[in-house]
Amino acid sequence: LKIAVFASGRGSNFQSIIDNIKNGKIPAEVKLLISDNQDAGVLKRAESENIEHLFIDPAHFETKADYEEELIGLLKNAGVELVVLAGYMRILSPLFVRHFKNKIINIHPSLLPAFKGLNAQKQAVKYGVKYSGCTVHFVDQGMDTGPIIKQAVVEIKEEDNADDLAARILKKEHKIYPEAVKLIAEGRIKIEGRKVKIIKEE
Numbered sequence: 001l002k003i004a005v006f007a008s009g010r011g012s013n014f015q016s017i018i019d020n021i022k023n024g025k026i027p028a029e030v031k032l033l034i035s036d037n038q039d040a041g042v043l044k045r046a047e048s049e050n051i052e053h054l055f056i057d058p059a060h061f062e063t064k065a066d067y068e069e070e071l072i073g074l075l076k077n078a079g080v081e082l083v084v085l086a087g088y089m090r091i092l093s094p095l096f097v098r099h100f101k102n103k104i105i106n107i108h109p110s111l112l113p114a115f116k117g118l119n120a121q122k123q124a125v126k127y128g129v130k131y132s133g134c135t136v137h138f139v140d141q142g143m144d145t146g147p148i149i150k151q152a153v154v155e156i157k158e159e160d161n162a163d164d165l166a167a168r169i170l171k172k173e174h175k176i177y178p179e180a181v182k183l184i185a186e187g188r189i190k191i192e193g194r195k196v197k198i199i200k201e202e
């Protein structure tokens with residue numbers, strides 16, 4: 001499976017996917033890493049992993065549609081079959097999403113549909129929930145709303161602040177994101193309406 005990763009920040013999820021490809025667990029290849037942030041740590045990680053990486057500056061384009069047309073062109077050229085969002089801090093337009101229907105996945109640091117959007121870990125601590133976690137889902141035209149592939153639960157302790165919780169959730173992210181990519185790479189995922197069904201291994 002040919003993958004592109006979009007990321008805006010430090011890239012620990014990118015790294016966990018790369019590591020699982022390198023150790024033979026995921027039958028896939030990361031063709032391209034694209035960042036919208038010139039200073040993103042993820043660009044350095046891609047460089048040391050010898051993965052083609054590009055900083056595409058959205059500010060250089062007149063419209064969001066122009067920016068996304070550029071991305072679509074790059075993905076097509078590289079033969080990309082799955083777009084993996086890993087801390088990509090932009091919302092893709094309906095145009096882009098339609099173009100890659102059911103071929104874009106995202107990880108969100110909460111148990112969706114709770115705490116969508118920014119600072120999900122802080123939202124959870126503030127709300128006082130006893131459990132949170134992370135969710136891997138297909139991207140549809142809403143924000144953090146697409147069909148759910150995998151979730152992992154994390155207990156919240158009384159003394160936790162948002163950073164403590166974020167660190168505990170991140171460990172689970174590094175487990176379930178590669179697992180989800182593996183399922184897709186093995187062709188073991190079926191979407192039926194809102195539901196994602198996993199085809200058992202023989």
Ligand code: GRF
Nearest residue numbers: 009010011012013087107109
């Ligand atoms: C993760 O917490 C992910 O859930 C969220 O953004 C963060 C990215 O972290 N979407 P990293 O750049 O993968 O280290």
